[in-house]
Amino acid sequence: AQKITQTQPGMFVQEKEAVTLDCTYDTSDQSYGLFWYKQPSSGEMIFLIYQGSYDEQNATEGRYSLNFQKARKSANLVISASQLGDSAMYFCAMREQNYGGSQGNLIFGKGTKLSVKP
């Protein structure tokens, strides 16, 4: 079973509006971390925001916020006031406390392609 599920292959949003990118995860660990990355067409991976499983408040970083619903195992990314430069692939990722032999590794979802319309 997939550990990270992003059900929206593509999304469109009008410039200056807010958009929510969905992410659900599956883990039996009590301690884990959730991350969102942006990948523009240039290919680089840009870290956006982090949420720890024990964090009681939703993480925020500028225009990015993470809507963390632990019981539902969802970690949706909210981008407020979308800009043309937000057009990119967005990946949700998870770090489990003890993922095999690769501690510190992230497991990535398949991504959502966001297109911002002027």
Add this chain to the structure above:
Amino acid sequence: SAVISQKPSRDICQRGTSLTIQCQVDSQVTMMFWYRQQPGQSLTLIATANQGSEATYESGFVIDKFPISRPNLTFSTLTVSNMSPEDSSIYLCSIRTGGDSPLHFGNGTRLTVT
């Protein structure tokens, strides 16, 4: 945060040849990883590069195909050996500095095999 320099940024290679990708970090880091991103796909971990010992490979990846070196805490190389068109991907070096820190990535190497 640490600066990660990865090179080459892109290359076009012929089938059957090998390419070595370099990853240089401007500070010492404990954990360094190599990922592959096939066209239109997500990132898949190839291996964890261990300083002073053999890399730890994920299922589906073997040392003969993807030999990795990690001579010190600031540098690593990934070689893609005996390439075929199926190896056409973006290869990304990443580091983790510890705790709940995120992975930070180099700019990637966009490889095309003809």
